[in-house]
Amino acid sequence: QQIQAQREAEQAQRHESAQDQAQQQWDSASPVGEHAYLTAKGVQGYGLRQQGDMLLVPLRDVSGTLHSLQTIDASGNKRFLAGGKVQGCFHSIGQPDGCIVVCEGFATGASIHAATGHTVACAMNAGNLQTVAMALHAKYPSLQIVIAADDDHATEGNPGRTAARQAALSVGGMVAVPLFDANRPAKATDFNDLHQLQGLDAVKA
Numbered sequence: 001q002q003i004q005a006q007r008e009a010e011q012a013q014r015h016e017s018a019q020d021q022a023q024q025q026w027d028s029a030s031p032v033g034e035h036a037y038l039t040a041k042g043v044q045g046y047g048l049r050q051q052g053d054m055l056l057v058p059l060r061d062v063s064g065t066l067h068s069l070q071t072i073d074a075s076g077n078k079r080f081l082a083g084g085k086v087q088g089c090f091h092s093i094g095q096p097d098g099c100i101v102v103c104e105g106f107a108t109g110a111s112i113h114a115a116t117g118h119t120v121a122c123a124m125n126a127g128n129l130q131t132v133a134m135a136l137h138a139k140y141p142s143l144q145i146v147i148a149a150d151d152d153h154a155t156e157g158n159p160g161r162t163a164a165r166q167a168a169l170s171v172g173g174m175v176a177v178p179l180f181d182a183n184r185p186a187k188a189t190d191f192n193d194l195h196q197l198q199g200l201d202a203v204k205a
Contacts, residue, residue, distance in 0.1 A: 014083035022069045029056050036074040043110035046093040057106050059089040062139045088131045094119040102133050103148040111195035115203035126163035137171040145173035150190045
């Protein structure tokens, strides 16, 4: 128990240090201009900022407190701030309006928002979908929650769909899965891929 308590204290210290760093970076960053990643993904930089050629994705909890950042470079390489808290945090697009869509990555969320107008919470990875969905459900119990799955069809066990289903079951929510046509490339898994291949109407459907 002592070892566990010490580990938790050390982790809290790391989170606090990263939170200070995230706030400093965020405060010194600029509004998003032209960026190769956004152009490649065909989306707007909803709520992001930019530092040099790095996009900054803010990760906040349900109270709106900034905890950490994800950086995305021009080539699409993504990194989290060292020691930053991710679990239970997300990047939100739009204002709650009767439905909240929870997905994994930013580009996926940006495509969903552009297609539907719904509020989107980008949880960053499959392992965070359930934690984010439960936190949002606790804060907005009357809102419908839809988990937008990544369809990891080429990966054993399809972790994207499995995690999405588990998250939806935990909050009485629904699951939306991207439906690709017969010409689906092997690497096409999420709603941004669907957007680029078949357009926003396919995402909305």
